Amino acid sequence: xxxxxxxxxxxxxxxxxxxxxxxxxxxxxxxxxxxxxxxxxxxxxxxxxxxxxxxxxxxxxxxxxxxxxxxxxxxxxxxxxxxxxxxxxxxxxxxxxxxxxxxxxxxxxxxxxxxxxxxxxxxxxxxxxxxxxxxxxxxxxxxxxxxxxxxxxxxxxxxxxxxxxxxxxxxxxxxxxxxxxxxxxxxxxxxxxxxxxxxxxxxxxxxxxxxxxxxxxxxxxxxxxxxxxxxxxxxxxxxxxxxxxxxxxxxxxxxxxxxxxxxxxxxxxxxxxxxxxxxxxxxxxxxxxxxxxxxxxxxxxxxxxxxxxxxxxxxxxxxxxxxxxxxxxxxxxxxxxxxxxxxxxxxxxxx
Amino acid sequence: xxxxxxxxxxxxxxxxxxxxxxxxxxxxxxxxxxxxxxxxxxxxxxxxxxxxxxxxxxxxxxxxxxxxxxxxxxxxxxxxxxxxxxxxxxxxxxxxxxxxxxxxxxxxxxxxxxxxxxxxxxxxxxxxxxxxxxxxxxxxxxxxxxxxxxxxxxxxxxxxxxxxxxxxxxxxxxxxxxxxxxxxxxxxxxxxxxxxxxxxxxxxxxxxxxxxxxxxxxxxxxxxxxxxxxxxxxxxxxxxxxxxxxxxxxxxxxxxxxxxxxxxxxxxxxxxxxxxxxxxxxxxxxxxxxxxxxxxxxxxxxxxxxxxxxxxxxxxxxxxxxxxxxxxxxxxxxxxxxxxxxxxxxxxxxxxxxx
Amino acid sequence: xxxxxxxxxxxxxxxxxxxxxxxxxxxxxxxxxxxxxxxxxxxxxxxxxxxxxxxxxxxxxxxxxxxxxxxxxxxxxxxxxxxxxxxxxxxxxxxxxxxxxxxxxxxxxx
Numbered sequence: 001x002x003x004x005x006x007x008x009x010x011x012x013x014x015x016x017x018x019x020x021x022x023x024x025x026x027x028x029x030x031x032x033x034x035x036x037x038x039x040x041x042x043x044x045x046x047x048x049x050x051x052x053x054x055x056x057x058x059x060x061x062x063x064x065x066x067x068x069x070x071x072x073x074x075x076x077x078x079x080x081x082x083x084x085x086x087x088x089x090x091x092x093x094x095x096x097x098x099x100x101x102x103x104x105x106x107x108x109x110x111x112x113x114x115x116x117x118x119x120x121x122x123x124x125x126x127x128x129x130x131x132x133x134x135x136x137x138x139x140x141x142x143x144x145x146x147x148x149x150x151x152x153x154x155x156x157x158x159x160x161x162x163x164x165x166x167x168x169x170x171x172x173x174x175x176x177x178x179x180x181x182x183x184x185x186x187x188x189x190x191x192x193x194x195x196x197x198x199x200x201x202x203x204x205x206x207x208x209x210x211x212x213x214x215x216x217x218x219x220x221x222x223x224x225x226x227x228x229x230x231x232x233x234x235x236x237x238x239x240x241x242x243x244x245x246x247x248x249x250x251x252x253x254x255x256x257x258x259x260x261x262x263x264x265x266x267x268x269x270x271x272x273x274x275x276x277x278x279x280x281x282x283x284x285x286x287x288x289x290x291x292x293x294x295x296x297x298x299x300x301x302x303x304x305x306x307x308x309x310x311x312x313x314x315x316x317x318x319x320x321x322x323x324x325x326x327x328x329x330x331x332x333x334x335x336x337x338x339x340x341x342x343x344x345x346x347x348x349x350x351x
Numbered sequence: 352x353x354x355x356x357x358x359x360x361x362x363x364x365x366x367x368x369x370x371x372x373x374x375x376x377x378x379x380x381x382x383x384x385x386x387x388x389x390x391x392x393x394x395x396x397x398x399x400x401x402x403x404x405x406x407x408x409x410x411x412x413x414x415x416x417x418x419x420x421x422x423x424x425x426x427x428x429x430x431x432x433x434x435x436x437x438x439x440x441x442x443x444x445x446x447x448x449x450x451x452x453x454x455x456x457x458x459x460x461x462x463x464x465x466x467x468x469x470x471x472x473x474x475x476x477x478x479x480x481x482x483x484x485x486x487x488x489x490x491x492x493x494x495x496x497x498x499x500x501x502x503x504x505x506x507x508x509x510x511x512x513x514x515x516x517x518x519x520x521x522x523x524x525x526x527x528x529x530x531x532x533x534x535x536x537x538x539x540x541x542x543x544x545x546x547x548x549x550x551x552x553x554x555x556x557x558x559x560x561x562x563x564x565x566x567x568x569x570x571x572x573x574x575x576x577x578x579x580x581x582x583x584x585x586x587x588x589x590x591x592x593x594x595x596x597x598x599x600x601x602x603x604x605x606x607x608x609x610x611x612x613x614x615x616x617x618x619x620x621x622x623x624x625x626x627x628x629x630x631x632x633x634x635x636x637x638x639x640x641x642x643x644x645x646x647x648x649x650x651x652x653x654x655x656x657x658x659x660x661x662x663x664x665x666x667x668x669x670x671x672x673x674x675x676x677x678x679x680x681x682x683x684x685x686x687x688x689x690x691x692x693x694x695x696x697x698x699x700x701x702x703x704x705x706x
Numbered sequence: 707x708x709x710x711x712x713x714x715x716x717x718x719x720x721x722x723x724x725x726x727x728x729x730x731x732x733x734x735x736x737x738x739x740x741x742x743x744x745x746x747x748x749x750x751x752x753x754x755x756x757x758x759x760x761x762x763x764x765x766x767x768x769x770x771x772x773x774x775x776x777x778x779x780x781x782x783x784x785x786x787x788x789x790x791x792x793x794x795x796x797x798x799x800x801x802x803x804x805x806x807x808x809x810x811x812x813x814x815x816x
Contacts, residue, residue: 120356120359120360123360123544123545123546123547124546124569126356127356128353128355128356128359129352129353129354129356129357129360129547130352130353131352131353209744221742221797224741224742224743225738225741225742228741230771231744231745233745238546238569240564240565240566240567240569241352241564241566242566243601243602248566253720253768255745255764255765255768256720256765256768256769256772257765258718258719258720258772259718259719259720260719260720260722261719261720261721261722261723262722262723263722263723582711582712583711583712584712585710585711585712586712586713586714586715587715589712589714590714590715590717593714594717624710625714627708627710628708628710628713628714629714
């Protein structure tokens with residue numbers, strides 16, 4: 001066919017869309033800023049709700065990309081469009097030197113994804129200051145390493161606190177939106193910690209538990225019934241450190257209406273999604289519209305969810321807002337299908 | 352605890368502080384609570400070659416009445432405008448306050464005017480009608496602890512003593528307590544922000560001490576204006592201070608350093624009241640934990656006589672701190688006035704060790 | 707003690723580090739379904755006693771779970787044992803037995 005597509009972003013959504021289009025015979029180039037594809041999923045141990053290995057999902061997706069030309073270490077400096085052809089100008093890191101390069105294609109898929117909320121911005125939680133305050137992403141890295149989860153002092157944490165909505169639903173950090181996947185991630189991680197250390201107690205502090213998808217509520221039920229995890233409705237107000245390095249947390253137990261103080265040996269902050277640093281610049285180069293939250297707005301939120309409003313430019317994954325891995329994959333397939341439809345139509349147009 | 356983490360936050364809250372030529376306004380209450388503190392500030396500023404101007408006809412900013420729900424905001428703003436007029440008339444542009452609540456109120460007024468210029472215009476009319484005065488807004492607003500923070504190295508260089516135990520060489524363990532109105536209303540207006548304020552920490556570090564971070568560090572001292580000013584409410588105030596003492600005790604602090612009029616008052620006086628009411632003391636061997644203001648501490652390290660600093664009117668005796676640092680003092684002169692006459696001596700507390 | 711005209715107030719903050727968890731461990735062993743509570747308040751909303759007193763069954767079992775018991779001891783007696791709470795609970799908590807379990811734990815431990 002000779003038609004080509006450039007996918008910007010090599011996370012799970014970009015990889016899925018790229019693979020699907022390549023398998024349909026299009027010439028696909030995937031541009032990734034990091035030196036490896038896989039995005040956030042590559043750093044994650046297990047996925048909710050069934051706790052399957054993230055690496056298996058990544059492996060499956062990677063196998064589907066055999067015919068995709070992947071360019072790594074890319075930073076995009078310019079995107080232009082002329083006669084239905086896109087030119088992406090990049091700097092490429094190669095053996096330390098930056099080489100300029102151009103890629104051209106008939107369609108673009110923007111899959112720049114998300115960054116994790118920088119937990120340090122919640123100053124009062126003490127991430128980066130108190131040694132035993134970690135993020136959910138740090139915890140996944142520890143799980144993945146298989147070395148066990150110990151406190152900074154090298155001890156088994158006897159009491160563990162998990163804090164929901166860190167950087168989400170929080171106007172103070174400018175993020176009014178819900179990051180959607182943290183709730184179930186918190187429940188999953190609580191179970192995994194309890195499984196690892198049955199003698200430890202795990203407390204989850206939440207505002208609402210949004211168990212929106214299939215088998216999520218069941219996982220929450222299991223966390224209560226089988227694992228005895230305590231869910232306390234109240235948002236963390238601040239942390240402090242005890243002389244022994246343990247963390248004092250202050251919340252309100254909103255169900256008894258009293259302020260509550262508790263010491264934990266390890267505190268896990270469930271960090272939410274923020275638009276990827278690269279999204280704003282890519283959006284600016286193409287002329288994509290972003291919402292006040294910084295995520296890219298699709299042409300229509302219901303029926304044109306993968307369209308950008310610019311012919312030949314498609315959107316997929318967390319560039320449009322928080323999504324789960326499952327949703328990112330489904331969304332990427334939809335974006336690929338629509339891209340294929342567009343390219344086929346434009347072939348017929350010119351025939 | 353990773354101090355580097357705090358430094359990253361401190362970097363986010365760097366504040367512009369004028370280097371010289373300050374128009375200074377006093378606190379309503381500090382000269383009663385800690386009679387030597389403001390005088391000491393003026394003394395070391397002069398010795399460091401800085402120009403600090405005071406106009407004797409300046410008044411309260413009315414913040415104490417504002418926070419006690421007595422003075423309406425419009426009146427408070429007009430009072431503030433008059434202070435600015437005095438500064439303008441004296442040819443100054445850098446406004447320095449002694450009081451934390453004043454600093455908070457001035458910040459609040461300037462911020463209000465910034466967002467609602469029509470209110471500023473209205474206040475200008477009020478001031479003109481009432482006093483015939485006009486004003487230019489300050490170019491730089493700082494608390495005197497900001498200025499002292501800026502000069503911390505100069506003070507250290509000029510100092511005779513370090514915040515170090517002169518026998519063991521160990522740093523003095525210091526708890527710092529920041530007044531609520533310093534940076535909680537406007538984190539960007541305080542050195543280091545609101546969660547980990549750096550203004551006193553920077554002095555302690557520079558002068559050789561060790562900063563103690565403890566769980567109830569952020570807790571209010573309990574002054575709260577109405578909570579103290581109405582006697583029946585004072586249980587609320589003392590309980591708040593007690594919560595802090597109970598939390599800091601395991602860290603064995605040797606000094607509490609403050610930058611507010613109310614906090615040193617309550618952290619000092621309540622240690623006495625708690626010891627009388629419950630028999631509890633928080634220092635070593637029945638001692639209290641000495642509480643000083645940053646001006647008093649700077650004065651001590653600069654070698655000023657402790658009794659000239661007014662440290663004898665603190666309810667928690669400061670002698671254990673003086674002994675640790677190796678600062679000489681004459682116990683015989685503790686309760687003598689300038690002319691060498693006795694000022695009278697307080698009754699010895701029941702539990703708190705007295706000198 | 708000198709009378710200064712004010713007193714030192716006891717902190718009303720729940721101090722989870724120093725809670726008394728003997729009660730909840732007994733209650734849990736008598737009625738494990740309590741763990742499934744999601745704090746929705748259906749039980750207290752449907753409660754016959756709640757309409758006429760400040761009895762709040764949802765709050766009482768939450769307080770016990772947080773390691774406090776004193777306020778629960780007298781409050782529990784207000785329950786009329788009608789069982790409507792159990793009927794509405796979306797998580798299937800056996801509330802009638804839970805109330806018995808709390809009473810038993812208080813009886814045993816004092």
